[in-house]
Amino acid sequence: MERLMIVVPAYNEEEALPKTLDILGELVERLIKQKIIDIQSKVVVVNDGSSDNTWTVIEKFNKTNNVITGVNLSRNFGHQSAIIAGLSATLNFGDVFITIDADLQDDVGAIIEMLEAHAKGFDIVYGARNNRDTDTAFKKKSASAFYKIMKKIGVQMIPQVADYRLMSKRSVEHLLTYKEKNLFLRGIVPTIGFPSTTVYYARKEREVGTTKYPLRKMLSFAWEGITSFSVAPMQFVLAMGLVTILVSLFMLAYTVWEYISGETIAGWSSLMVSIWFIGGVQLIGLYVIGEYVGKVFNEVKGRPRFIIQDNLLKNNLDKK
Known part of the structure; x- marks a missing residue:
């Protein structure tokens, strides 16, 4: 039997964690009794520098439930880094x-299906939503547009898949060799290339607490994914530059024609329009280039993606 490690990144989840840990703890204990997984299987909660009592809740459960344990990061490193920290620690x-x-919006019942698929030889099993009924119309359309854009620029992504997935030990070992700080795991994991499959489930509404991904963070995360996997934005700026040149040549010809016709007007408004248009293209271009330079800057510094302050998993196993 294999030892299962369920890694749960958590940021300010003191309201949701008690119910989450009860459900996951009961599931792991049931699977152990059914001899589907090893007795040393654990639920490992990664506290991503929460400002509430998330870590206190984890410590409390750890003292009363042998299945529940946790990792405490020294500060908030972000959702993707917290996942990597949990995988590294376990x-x-x-x-x-x-x-x-x-938040357990993802159906824990799919874990059993994931384990069954893994037993058939799949190294990676993705959990995918079978619908987006719980989303607003805007979120449905924006998500669809995002997947189309990512596919268009050549990024391998599984549609309707977030960070709910099963990975074998060898696939995690290879994932951890990816050292970039600009993490976008939904795009990275498919590049590993080991046998994979997908299980589908119905995503639920969040019962307690508030979402940690408001619109601003969602847009930032999408931009991170695009710029971490493709230079398409820079190519888009090039295209804009070429279009601008063509427009300026047309305007030049038009201006000459107006001059010959004797119909030019001092302070012609199109001059200002052209200046503002070209200035806008230049600013967009500088921003996109700066984004990539900034990513290179962050990568070459070589700072750690996470710092573990407390590791209850290691402490618990060391005591045994």
């Missing part, structure tokens, strides 16, 4: 790994 203790968010 790598030497587990054989198969599942990542799932603390």
Whole structure:
């Protein structure tokens, strides 16, 4: 039997965690009793520098439930880094790994299907939504547009898949060799290339707490994904530059024609329009180039993607 490690990134989830840990703890205990997974399987909650009592809740459950344990990061490093931190901390203790968010909007029942698919030889099993009924119309359209854009620029992504997935030990080992700080795991994991499949489930509404991905963060995350995997935005700026040149040549010809016709007007408004248009293109171009330079700047510094302050998993196993 294999040791299952369920990695749960959590940021300010003190309201949701008690119910989440009860459900996940009961599931792991049931799977252990059914001899589907090893007795040393764990639910590992990664506290991503929460400002509330998330870590206190984790410590409390750890004292009363042998299945529940946790990792405490020194500060907030972000959702994707928290997942990597959890996988890194559990790598030497587990054989198969599942990542799932603390709000439990993802159906935990799919974990059993994931394990069944893994038993058939799949190294990576993605959890995909079978519908987006719980989303607003705007979120449905924006998500669809995002997947289309990512596909268009050549990024391998599984539609309707977030960070709910199962990974074998060897796939996690290879994932951890990806050292970039600009993490977009939904795009990185498919590049590993091991046998994979997908299980589908119905996503639920969040029962308690508030979402940690408002519109601003969602847009930022989407931009991170695009710029981390493609230079398409820079190519788009090039296209805009070429279009601008063509427009300016047309305007030049038009201006000459107006001059010959004797119909030019002092302070012609099109001059200002052209200046503002070209200035806008230049600013957009500088921003896009700066975005990539900034990413290179962050990467070459080589700073750690996370810092673990407390590791209850290691402490618990060391005591044994």
